[in-house]
Amino acid sequence: xxxxxxxxxRVRLDLEAMLQQHDADRLRSMLRGEGLPAIDPDSxxxxxxxxxLEIPPFNANLARRLAHMTAPLVDEQSQAMQQQLxxxxxxxxxxxxxxxxxxxxxxxxxxxxxxxxxxxDALNSFFEQGHKATGLADQGGRAALQLRRALCxxxxxxxxxxxxxxxxxxxxxxxxxxxxxxxxDAWRGLLWLSQPxxxxxxxxxxxxxxxxxxxxxxxPQGFAxxxxxxxxxxxxxxxxxxxxxxxxLIRPYWESWPQLLKETASNLWPGLEPKxxxxxxALPPELNQVWQALKQxxxxxxxxxxxxxDAPGGKRYIEQKLSFDLPKLGLSPQETMRRLFDLEQRLWxxxxxxxxxxxxxxxxxxxxxxxxxxxxxxxxxxxALEALSHALVAIEQRLARGDEAKARRFLTDLIEQQRLxxxxxxxxxxxxxLSKAAGIVQEYGYLDWAEQLLREATVANPNDKVAASGLADxxxxxGELVAAEAQYRDNIVRWPNNExxxxGLADxxxxxxxx
Amino acid sequence: MVKxxxxxxxxxxxxxxxxxxxxxxxxxDRRRHSHPWESSLRKLQSDHHPENTALAQNWRMDHRVSExxxxxxxxxxxxxxxxxxxxxxxxxxxxxxxxxxxxxAGTDGSTAPTYTIEANRHNRIAREQISPxxxxxxxxxxxxxxxxxxxxxxxxxALHRLTGEYPPEPEDLTIAHVETIAGTLxxxxxxxIREFAGLLSDQLGPTEPHWWAAFAFELDDYLLDDDWTEAAxxxxxxxxxxxxxxxxxxxxxxxxxxxxxxxxxxxxxxxHHFPSPPGENLGITMPLExxxxxxxxxxxxxxxxxxxxxxxxxxxGRIAQPLITTHTKRQTEWLALRREKHxxxxxxxxEQKAVGNWLTRHGLNx
Numbered sequence: 001x002x003x004x005x006x007x008x009x010r011v012r013l014d015l016e017a018m019l020q021q022h023d024a025d026r027l028r029s030m031l032r033g034e035g036l037p038a039i040d041p042d043s044x045x046x047x048x049x050x051x052x053l054e055i056p057p058f059n060a061n062l063a064r065r066l067a068h069m070t071a072p073l074v075d076e077q078s079q080a081m082q083q084q085l086x087x088x089x090x091x092x093x094x095x096x097x098x099x100x101x102x103x104x105x106x107x108x109x110x111x112x113x114x115x116x117x118x119x120x121d122a123l124n125s126f127f128e129q130g131h132k133a134t135g136l137a138d139q140g141g142r143a144a145l146q147l148r149r150a151l152c153x154x155x156x157x158x159x160x161x162x163x164x165x166x167x168x169x170x171x172x173x174x175x176x177x178x179x180x181x182x183x184x185d186a187w188r189g190l191l192w193l194s195q196p197x198x199x200x201x202x203x204x205x206x207x208x209x210x211x212x213x214x215x216x217x218x219x220p221q222g223f224a225x226x227x228x229x230x231x232x233x234x235x236x237x238x239x240x241x242x243x244x245x246x247x248x249l250i251r252p253y254w255e256s257w258p259q260l261l262k263e264t265a266s267n268l269w270p271g272l273e274p275k276x277x278x279x280x281x282a283l284p285p286e287l288n289q290v291w292q293a294l295k296q297x298x299x300x301x302x303x304x305x306x307x308x309x310d311a312p313g314g315k316r317y318i319e320q321k322l323s324f325d326l327p328k329l330g331l332s333p334q335e336t337m338r339r340l341f342d343l344e345q346r347l348w349x350x351x352x353x354x355x356x357x358x359x360x361x362x363x364x365x366x367x368x369x370x371x372x373x374x375x376x377x378x379x380x381x382x383x384a385l386e387a388l389s390h391a392l393v394a395i396e397q398r399l400a401r402g403d404e405a406k407a408r409r410f411l412t413d414l415i416e417q418q419r420l421x422x423x424x425x426x427x428x429x430x431x432x433x434l435s436k437a438a439g440i441v442q443e444y445g446y447l448d449w450a451e452q453l454l455r456e457a458t459v460a461n462p463n464d465k466v467a468a469s470g471l472a473d474x475x476x477x478x479g480e481l482v483a484a485e486a487q488y489r490d491n492i493v494r495w496p497n498n499e500x501x502x503x504g505l506a507d508x509x510x511x512x513x514x515x
Numbered sequence: 516m517v518k519x520x521x522x523x524x525x526x527x528x529x530x531x532x533x534x535x536x537x538x539x540x541x542x543x544d545r546r547r548h549s550h551p552w553e554s555s556l557r558k559l560q561s562d563h564h565p566e567n568t569a570l571a572q573n574w575r576m577d578h579r580v581s582e583x584x585x586x587x588x589x590x591x592x593x594x595x596x597x598x599x600x601x602x603x604x605x606x607x608x609x610x611x612x613x614x615x616x617x618x619x620a621g622t623d624g625s626t627a628p629t630y631t632i633e634a635n636r637h638n639r640i641a642r643e644q645i646s647p648x649x650x651x652x653x654x655x656x657x658x659x660x661x662x663x664x665x666x667x668x669x670x671x672x673a674l675h676r677l678t679g680e681y682p683p684e685p686e687d688l689t690i691a692h693v694e695t696i697a698g699t700l701x702x703x704x705x706x707x708i709r710e711f712a713g714l715l716s717d718q719l720g721p722t723e724p725h726w727w728a729a730f731a732f733e734l735d736d737y738l739l740d741d742d743w744t745e746a747a748x749x750x751x752x753x754x755x756x757x758x759x760x761x762x763x764x765x766x767x768x769x770x771x772x773x774x775x776x777x778x779x780x781x782x783x784x785x786x787h788h789f790p791s792p793p794g795e796n797l798g799i800t801m802p803l804e805x806x807x808x809x810x811x812x813x814x815x816x817x818x819x820x821x822x823x824x825x826x827x828x829x830x831x832g833r834i835a836q837p838l839i840t841t842h843t844k845r846q847t848e849w850l851a852l853r854r855e856k857h858x859x860x861x862x863x864x865x866e867q868k869a870v871g872n873w874l875t876r877h878g879l880n881x
Contacts, residue, residue, distance in 0.1 A: 054772060055631075056816060057619075057721060058772030059819070060769075060822045114647075114769040115647060115769065192646055192648065194646075194648065235644045235645070236644070236645060237649050237730075238645065238796075239733055239811065241810075241860065241865075242864045245808075312808060315805070316806040316807075319806050
């Protein structure tokens with residue numbers, strides 16, 4: 001045993017003693033890093049505690065008891081936040097996040113422990129307090145991010161279902177890497193909540209996937225994000241070779257999915273695509289004789305297996321059922337059996353079975369762009385979306401390299417091409433493209449360019465909420481507070497429930513000293 | 516139950532061992548020009564016992580055993596070495612299982628089971644990967660485990676309390692005794708079976724081997740009644756026999772602690788194992804029947820104490836039918852052909868160069 005392992009052994013002994021003595025103070029100080037060995041300067045206190053818990057022999061009871069002890073610590077933080085919020089509002093009063101390293105470690109530990117009802121209650125209570133504070137995620141940084149993950153892992157009931165779905169559904173959030181992380185966290189929140197194998201257990205996941213699709217389909221990296229979400233689904237609920245179990249669960253929903261989601265899924269799980277009955281291989285006379293000798297019901301069942309490319313199911317049916325109810329061919333049972341197996345080989349020869357399945361795509365590849373992803377998008381709309389996605393990625397890459405001139409030229413070409421599209425709703429799409437482009441150029445500091453694009457977007461589609469919101473935000477960022485206030489007020493009148501506009505207006509008023 | 520069939524009669528006979536060994540001098544999927552294990556492994560592979568041949572082939576083809584893990588195996592003093600090149604390889608596997616895997620890992624500085632050590636870290640499955648709502652199932656044969664715990668007087672007293680009869684000494688235990696114990700436990704209900712699960716856990720103590728577990732979603736259909744034959748077939752438990760009784764656990768992965776992708780080093784002497792293909796993130800069973808699904812599996816530390824009691828299914832199952840059905844082939848041929856068929860199944864589903872090449876390297880891509 002090396003010194004590091006020995007050090008973790010000592011932390012483990014310390015944890016056992018602490019739990020024995022119900023010493024919550026000790027846990028509090030451990031989470032602050034007090035009394036922990038100096039193993040690795042980059043290692044957080046909670047990581048050391050988790051590491052110590054996981055050294056052999058793993059003791060689930062110890063982990064459970066620790067979860068139980070962690071709950072009051074979260075409650076304390078929740079109460080502290082409540083007290084802070086009860087004070088008269090003062091600018092930059094974010095003291096409930098001042099101890100953010102402790103909070104981060106508290107939530108990090110909570111995320112790694114087995115689910116415990118009291119801990120989930122405490123986390124949820126903290127989370128609800130945080131909602132009352134403006135901009136929890138903005139101000140909370142990594143602690144807020146970790147809170148989201150702790151909430152996800154500790155879910156003992158479905159009270160967060162609507163929250164996860166709401167995050168997936170939010171079309172107004174700025175499209176950047178934080179938003180993409182939030183989407184994946186929200187998707188994981190739904191995944192961890194669901195029991196897809198129970199009756200209607202896939203329903204919440206279906207709702208989540210549809211929401212995610214709706215939110216990301218037309219965004220840069222949208223395809224990769226969808227694909228990654230499906231990949232996470234497969235990882236979270238592993239089923240047999242070929243993902244047969246998962247495919248059976250998904251297929252009834254998959255039929256009615258939007259084209260892009262449907263094709264992304266069938267790209268990952270080719271078994272989803274039913275083979276048309278017409279695709280049944282032509283049978284030579286000898287096998288046709290076997291086919292004709294089968295009962296109608298037997299033919300129907302076999303055709304079902306062919307249609308769904310369920311080779312193992314079809315083989316099992318032939319070998320376990322038809323072998324004992326042989327068709328009458330006037331041949332010996334052995335010869336009839338042989339022909340039956342020949343039929344099986346014919347129906348499910350390797351080329352007739354499922355297509356190859358990709359192994360272990362890089363879990364983080366959705367952040368890399370779509371360049372290496374070639375989905376079988378057969379519809380024009382899918383192709384157009386993909387082309388748009390690639391064009392925006394190309395523009396972003398030019399900006400990243402500092403080549404503003406080329407980025408401007410690419411964008412001008414893209415907009416021109418889109419204007420020429422013979423689609424009846426082209427102005428709606430144009431507005432979306434302009435908004436997305438504005439988001440990209442804004443990230444690279446071209447605020448005046450972003451404003452110009454957003455103004456064009458609002459002209460193309462005056463009802464585009466994202467463009468109108470974005471315009472107000474850019475004006476605010478440029479310091480055009482009067483114009484920003486006017487835009488926010490206009491947005492609030494048109495979309496009264498728009499919290500982003502309300503918050504933006506509050507910020508502008510505060511900055512202008514109107515409060 | 517699936518009956519025998521002669522569909523494979525026309526296929527080629529199993530590979531010729533020596534020819535394959537000469538063509539494929541791999542250990543852990545790494546080509547070797549010379550290796551202290553080679554002679555001993557070659558002997559095991561050419562053994563007349565089919566499971567030994569399969570074992571040797573598995574040790575040659577399992578790409579998941581890293582060089583670091585191989586170093587750890589090499590210094591364990593049980594495998595052949597330049598000083599002892601003739602060490603019996605199957606005995607080495609057994610000794611490794613007993614002395615490096617089934618060991619008490621304590622907070623007293625003792626060594627941990629080797630699947631949990633740094634050299635095997637790349638086989639650890641990320642905590643964030645598997646949903647806590649995708650429960651695992653683990654099974655143990657009462658016939659295999661009872662002889663290991665009956666020597667203890669406390670166990671005998673506890674079994675007397677649970678079943679109303681004192682069990683025999685381990686060496687006198689027969690199938691009929693196990694039948695009686697299982698029948699009585701079944702009759703006394705879930706609580707008695709759970710209590711028995713706790714007893715098992717306590718008596719096996721810190722040297723209880725790691726658990727192999729599959730996902731309940733894929734096994735539940737085979738566990739609906741008391742006949743668990745098909746569940747055992749899906750899990751590839753070819754070392755068990757008809758008539759044996761099984762006890763099962765059903766639990767969230769979050770209670771199991773760190774999960775690992777299995778390697779041959781954790782298998783022991785079970786020749787019905789088949790390594791999982793490159794790129795697969797979990798283990799895959801080799802079902803004993805071609806028509807049954809090959810399901811995903813993991814290994815982890817055994818659940819102990821209260822958790823073992825709480826998560827026990829509270830039911831027993833019996834292998835009521837033959838696990839391996841072959842009327843037309845001898846056992847030797849059956850296992851080789853089952854492996855070929857399983858390899859073909861993997862190739863069909865992971866139709867990727869890496870998998871095809873891996874199977875080809877080991878003479879299984881035909």
